[in-house]
Every structure is written in C-alpha cells, then in structure tokens.
Amino acid sequence: MDAYEELLRRLRDIDMVGQIGGLLGWDQEVLMPPKAASLRAEQLAWVSKTGHERLTDPRIGELLSKLEERNGMDEIQAANVRLARESYDKATKLPTDFVEEMAKHRSKSLVSWTEARAKDDFSIFRNNLAIAIDLARQKADYFGYDGVRYDALLDQYETGLTVAKVDPLFAGLRDSAAPLVRAVVEKGGRPDMSWVEGNSWSQPSQEALSQSVSEAIGFDFEAGRRDASTHPFCGGPNPDDVRWTTRYNESDPFGSLYGSMHETGHGTYEQGRRRDLDFQPAGEANGLGVHESQSRLWENQVGRSREFCEWVLPLWQQHFPGNMEGVSADDLWQAVNLVEPSLIRVEADEATYNLHIMIRYEIEKRLISGELEVDDLPDTWDDMYEEFLGVRAPNRALGVLQDIHWSMGAFGYFPTYTLGNLYAAQLLVAARKDMPDHDENMRRGEFAPLLAWMRERIHQRGSILEPADLVEEATGSPPSPDAFVDYLHDKVERLYGVTS
Amino acid sequence: MDAYEELLRRLRDIDMVGQIGGLLGWDQEVLMPPKAASLRAEQLAWVSKTGHERLTDPRIGELLSKLEERNGMDEIQAANVRLARESYDKATKLPTDFVEEMAKHRSKSLVSWTEARAKDDFSIFRNNLAIAIDLARQKADYFGYDGVRYDALLDQYETGLTVAKVDPLFAGLRDSAAPLVRAVVEKGGRPDMSWVEGNSWSQPSQEALSQSVSEAIGFDFEAGRRDASTHPFCGGPNPDDVRWTTRYNESDPFGSLYGSMHETGHGTYEQGRRRDLDFQPAGEANGLGVHESQSRLWENQVGRSREFCEWVLPLWQQHFPGNMEGVSADDLWQAVNLVEPSLIRVEADEATYNLHIMIRYEIEKRLISGELEVDDLPDTWDDMYEEFLGVRAPNRALGVLQDIHWSMGAFGYFPTYTLGNLYAAQLLVAARKDMPDHDENMRRGEFAPLLAWMRERIHQRGSILEPADLVEEATGSPPSPDAFVDYLHDKVERLYGVTS
Secondary structure, X not given: OOHHHHHHHHHHHHHHHHHHHHHHHHHHHHOOOHHHHHHHHHXXXXXXXXXXXXXXXXXXXXXXXXXXXXXXXXXXXXXXXXXXXHHHHXXXXXXXXXXXXXXXXXXXXXXXXXXXXXHOOHHHHHHHXXXXXXXXXXXXXXHOOOOOXXXXXXXXXXXXXXXXXXXXXXXXXXXXXXXXXXXXXXXXXXXOOHHHHOOOOOHHHHHHHHHHHHHHHOOOHHHEEEEEOOOOOEEEEEOOEXXXXXXXXXXXXXXXXXXXXXXXXXXXXXXXXXXXXXXXXXXXXXXXXXXXXXXXXXXXXXXXXXXHHHHHHHHHHHXXXXXXXXOOHHHHHHHXXXXXXXXXXXXXXXXHHHHHHHHHHHHHHXXXXXOOOHHHHHHXXXXXXXXXXXXXXXXXXXXXXXXXXXXXXXXXXXXXHHHHXXXXXXXXXXXXXXXXXXXXXXXXXXXXXXHHHHHHHOHHHOOOOOHHHHHHHHHOOOOOOHHHHHHHHHHHHHHHOOOO | OOHHHHHHHHHHHHHHHHHHHHHHHHHHHHOXXXXXXXXXXXXXXXXXXXXXXXXXXXXXXXXXXXXXXXXXXXXXXXXXXXXXXXXXXXXXXXXXXHHXXXXXXXXXXXXXXXXXXXXXXXXXXXXXXXXHHHHHHHHXXXXXXXXXXXXXXXXXXXXXXXXXXXXXXXXXXXXXXHHHHHHHHHHOOOOOOHHHHOOOOOHHHXXXXXXXXXHHHOOOHHHEEEEEOOOOOEEEEEOOEEEEEEOOEOOXXXXXXXHHHHHHHHHHHHHOOOHHXXXXXXXXXXXXXXXXXXXXXXXXXXXXXXXXXXXXXXXHHHHOOOOOOOOOHHHHHHHHOOOXXXXXXXXXXXXXXXXXXXXXXXHHHHHHHOOOOHHHHHHHHHHHHHHHHOXXXXXXXXXXXXXOHHHHXXXXXXXXXXXXXXXXXXXXXXXXXXXXOHHHHHHOOOOHHHHHHHHHHOHHHXXXXXXXXXXHHHHOOOOOOHHHHHHHHHHHHHHHOOOX
16 A cells, blocks of 8 residues: 555544544533443543554554655645644654653642642742743654743644744733723723513523524534533534534523633634645644634634624524513624623633733743742732732632643643634635625624635635744735734724724 | 462453443444444454454463362462463354354344345245254254253353243243233323423433433443434443443423443443453453443332432422423323333333243254244234234234344343343342332432442452353342242232232
C-alpha cells in the first residue's frame, strides 16, 4: 500500500475511536444514570488508551518520515501530513512516566484547589500550584519551542500561537477596552433591567425560543440534537451527529438563549465541514480560537446586535406574551448588552470579558517565565483587577481561586477565548464587504448568507491552514484586535453615549 | 502472568468493547438524529470488528487449552473457561469466507422477504429462503453436534438445548394448550373491552403509570433509564447502566404497561448480576430463555394475575381518573387476559402465544432435516395454524411471511421465547414454596420478596451453570412444561369457566 494511503487508513481508525469517545462523553454529561459513572470512566479510559496506542504506533512515525520527504503533495495531503505529525509528536514527546506524573498531580491538585476555594484559603492550593507550574515548564521543554517557554504551552491549544503574536493582541485590548469600561462606569446609567429581573421565565418557553433561533440560524436538527446539561457544550461524534446543550434558569432568560446561540455557532461549524475529508485531520475544525470565533459570532456579533433584537422580539413576545408586554427592541438590546465590571470571568459581559482573559494571560506568562512568584500571585491578581477593571476581590475565592484551569495544568488555554472574540469581529468586518445588506438581513432574520460565507471561508477550509493563516485568508489581514476594538467602541458609544 | 489471570484480562478487554457497543446501539435506537445512521453503522462495525479480533486472538485458544487441563478450579473459574471456550469456538469455527457469504446473503434475503411480504407473494422469497436453509445447515456442520443438525442451531441461543430436550416441552404444550384454546373459542364470552377500546389513553399518563410500576417492582432508576423507541428493548452497557424502552399507543394502554413490565424484568435481571464478576462471562446473564423467564415473570405471571390487578387498580385510577370510572379490578383482570386465537404471533395472548412458537419450531426442525420442502412450507404453515389455533391465513403476508427471523438466518431462535414462558411458570411455583404469602404480597404491591428470590436463585447465579441446570438448581426439577400448563388451565378456568 502507498504510504499516504496507509497513513489515511490509520488516521481513519484513530478518528473512529475518537467518534466513539465523543458519543460516550456526550452521554456522560447529558443523560447517563448516576451510578454508571465509574464504569463509564473505565470505558472512556479504554477509548483513550486505544486511541493513544494507535496514534503512537511507530509505524505512523515511519510513514510520516517517508511522506515528509515527498514532493508534489497537494494542500490537503500536505495538511494531513503536517497535522498527523503534530498529533504524533504531542503523543510521543512526553515520556509515559511524565504523563502519569502529570495525571496524578492533576487529581491531587484539583482536590486541593476545590478545598482552597471552598475555605477561601490560597495556602491550601499553593504548593500544588507551584508543582503544576513546574510540570508545565517541563512539558514545554519536552515539546520544545523557538521563542519563550510559554510558546510551547500556547501552541497546544492553537497551533502556531506564540507570545510574540499574542502580546500585540492583548496590548490593543488593554489600551482600548479598559478605558472604555472605566468611562461607562463613570458615566453610570445602567439600563432598565426590571422587566428581566422582576419576572419568571418558564423553561419550556425558553426551550422553544432557543430551538426557533437555532433553527433560524441554520443548525440542522436532522443531523444533531439540543439537550440540557449542567455545563453547556457542543459535542457528539461527527458532522452528521452534532449535539449541543444549554442550561435553563427561570430567573434569567438570557443565559439559555445566548448559550444556545453560542453552541449553535460551534454546531454549525461542525456540520459545515467538508465531507469528502471525513476521518482526515485536514477536514477537522481548526484550533480552539477559530472554533470560538464561530460561537462568538452568533452569540455576540449577531445575537447582541440591534438588528437581531428587532428580528427576535416577536419570538420573545410569542413565547413570553405576559413578560414582554411593553418591552421594545431597544429595551431588549440594552438589556442583553449590559456593561458592568465584575469579579467573575464566566459572568462577564462582552466589553469586560477580554480584560479578565488578558489578566490571566499576563499572569501565566510571568509564572512560566519565573518573573512572578506563586506567593505574590494572589495580590498581583487583585492589583490587576483594580487597575484594569476597577474592582478588587474581597477574598481569594472571588479572586485568584475562581478558575479551575490551573489546577488542571491547563496553562496556555485562556487566550483562545479572546482569540475567538477577535476573530469573530474581524471575520464579520470581512463578511460585510461581501454582504452590504448584512444589517438588513439580520433585521429580517435572513441568516443564510452569513452562514454560507462562514461555510465557504471557514468551515470548508477545515484545518488545511494553520489558524492565523486561515484568518488571514478569510479576511485579507493577519489576526488583529482592531476590528473588535472598533466594534466595542461603536457599540458602547451607541449604548452608553461614551467614547472613552 | 498466570494463564487464568491473562485470560480474565483479555476477557475484560473484550467485555469493555461490548459495553461500548451496547451504548452505541441503545443510542441508535433511541435518540440518534436520522442523518447519523450511516456513520453510526461504521462505528458499530468498528466495535464489532475490534471485539472479534480480540476474541479470535490465537493466544486465547492457547490459554484455553492450557486451562482445560488444569485441575482444582472452582465453579466460577470452570464456568469462565467453559464460556470463553464457547465464545471462542463460535467465533473461530466459521471460516471468514463463510461468515461473509452469510452476511451478504442476509442482506439480499432481507430485501426479498420485505418485498415478498409487501406484495404478498411467497415466490419472491422462495429461493433466498432455500439458500438460507442450506447456509444454516452448513453452519450447523461447522459448529458440530451430537444428535441432529438442528441441535447445533438451537445451541447458539441457549447453550445445551437440543431437539431431544425441546420436543417434550412442546409436546406438553401442544397436547394441553391447543385444546384449551379451542374450548375457550367454542364457549365464547369475550370479556367487556368497551372501556378500553372506547377511550383515549394519554401518553404522559401511560408513562407515569409505567414508571410507578417499574419502580415498585424494584428497577433502580439511579442505575438505568426508561425511554421510548419504535421497537421496545432492554439494553445499555452494564449493570450500572441498564436502559429499557417501551412504545406508546393512545388507543391501547396495555401495550406500554405490559411492555414496561416485560423490559423491567429483563432490566432487574441485568441490575441483579454479581458485581464481583464484572467483566467475566460467569457473571453475565444466562441464555435467552432464562432472560425471557424474568421478563415473562413480571409481565405475565405477576402482571396478569388477579392480585396484581387489585394492587394496580388505584394507580390506573390515579393516572386515568375519567377512563377508569366504574372499572373494577375484575374488569381490568379480564381485559388484560383476553384469550383470542389470531394469525399474528407478536399480537398473541398468553394462552395462544406458545402455539405460534410450537408451529415455528416444528417447521424449522423439518426444514433443517429436509423432511419439509420449501415449496410445501406455505401450505404446511396454514394447515398447522388451522389444526392448532383454528384459524387459517387469508394470504401469505399474514401467514408464513409474517416473521423476519428466517430472512436473517436466525433458525433456532424462536424456541427461546417459549422456554422463557415455561421457566417463568416453573420458577414461580418454586418461589411460592418459599413464600406462602406470595398472592397476598402481590395484592399489597410487595414485590421485594419475589425479586429477592430471583436475585438469589437466578440473577446472582449468572452463567455459572448451563441454562437447564440453573433452572433445575433453582426449582428442584429439570425444565418441564407442567407448571406452565397448570397455570394456564387454572387461569382459563377462572376466566372463562372452561377446563378443556
């Protein structure tokens, strides 16, 4: 068999294992009975071990070495070889002992973080965090890097990402978003939220509203599902079977709708993949940042726009006739765009969210390089919140202990959240050039042209290019914070009448 | 590693693959989106191939040969070796070419059977049926047998089953149930079904009723689920995650309740397995006949008893207050025990059901031995229905073409349905000796003692013994039709006042 054909056959097999794991994982989160947890963990471990064994088969290394010397490959073939190499290296570069050590430490660390947060006592987590940082450094060294160590950690979640590339993005945000938020706070004038907070919002009506909006955007429910789960996510085995979830809170109707639009964005991306590349890494969705761009596009760029609010108002009225009496599209728009600096990232609004991420990025960078000591971390955290958001945590639980990520050793992950926001804004600016009627389309609920644009420029391009190159191909410029900053300025000016 | 330990380790791995397949299959039947079908088929094929590869690893053959010469094994060890040998032989005795030939023929045959049934034309299916019979004979020859060829086919679904063992069971039924059914028909006096047929039965109320009854019987919903599907079944990956389904028809409330009790019987069996034998064949539920005994026990022996009807009547009244006005426990009992000879097996009542099976068994036996020619089959079918049930099919679709089994090559399967009915009756007679208050328990909805008896005598005994030996251990006598025949006589006498 030809080496490339053999590689594809092996990758297909590995992907099949991944698809099966995808279904097991979805089931675990959504409807598995509680007592099934421990044997499900064994099934997932089996899947993970089986996939790892097949990926690390030395034969894959041999095939890759052969193919890397071959000339005349087309872009798909080249991408498959490049991506298979990345996966193979990631799976083989870490010694088995080290992987085990990390896994063991993760379990311990997670326990101590949980306790520290519950007792509001950083010292309980301190030593395990110090070890986690040290392990992250070792991991970076195993992977290797050209610039700084932290680059190797960033690259895990978004191929090709480096400090040199991320720094300017966050600098743009810091210099621009932070003063904007300050100006909003100084000016005051919180929109009227009484119609939201004073009402109860029935779950079946929230479900019906989410379903209508997801269908209108173009999610194909013949090739996917909507369900409820504690932690909303988009999963499932393959593009024919994409399953997203949301959660419902009867005192807050926005969480489920905007969560649904977010997951619908992830879901339409998965459904829009090139089907002739099934089972090939080149056909898979791109890195986490690009994936997040699709969710943020529908959740924020579309969902929190004035035009969308005009279109969706009759649906709100249909599903909540009593609650929505006397509420205008403008009231709705103001309510879904409330800007309010807060201590907690996961509750943050669109304007302040990226500042939460920027703070984490800066801290991670310094922790990994050794510029920042673990003992100085809690105060540094609080000082940065005060500087950039104007708020200071009254305790550690609401400050440095709020996120699970570091306890799991996931250094380098946070920035992808912000990349998604930047990419979404940049993509929409480019899409508008091809669709001068975009605002009018949104007002009429005609989402097909925007989805088609994303299908062609993003979904169908899979992982053929590295993330930054894909963004550049689709928009004409390399990733930049400018589109997002402009978008934010424009919006805040219209909403709050401030220009920073 | 010790040979036995190595065997267990390999069996554990194979069982894990089976658990994963169990979940994929459940999902496929219950909630998979329609477009996911073709990739799900590939996932299931992967699981099946992976399991087969691991089971047919020659190392398993070596380990078995070694262990079969070992002395001093306890009953669990001996059972694991015996059961692993059975699986290994079944998986290795058929040449790969032959397995492929069967699979290809099954697809073709299924298509022609579907067409033949739709067009009511046996000749369309005739040739494929003849080939299917020939393939079944070849399969029997590959497996090997001591008595007649058909024995090897029976053994596939219930280990140790032979014509010599089944013949007396069906003879007892034939000589006794057939005249009884005739006597009921001659006497006439159909119970009043107007309250059933004249009402509509809402699905949510049917669901609530099924749920209450299943909980009362003792199905653990923390370790399992109830869902809806077109073809009701009990599946799921393991005893901590047992998932059964039912279907709802708003003009017939009995289908969902008795279907639910049937599947609850299968489900409590799976949940009751010995957990120290997880992943070992000795801990698995016994053959199809024993499994069916647990479903039939709760569906019929309990569910259609006069005492159960007394207990359950208030639940019916609670969930269907309007429909149940003026309906007594006796009305309910009569309605759920309607005896009426009919042409279709899957719609048959408790008294006539086994006659449908007996006819199929006699026919299969003669087809495999060559005593009956395929061309004579349709008329033989009709003649036997007339002889034993007093009804004759007006066409082939309602006659010989009604079942899917032969088109799939599943010769030898039908008898397990009747074995379940016989075992259930025999088990309850034995259980009554230990529980003199059984009827009173049923009247009070105290199902725990009966479930505990089955747990100890059946569920916890897994597959340590062969099916017939298990029945004998549990009841004190080898399988026999007597208990069932007595049960039927007694019931029909009380219901219809006839004694044949």
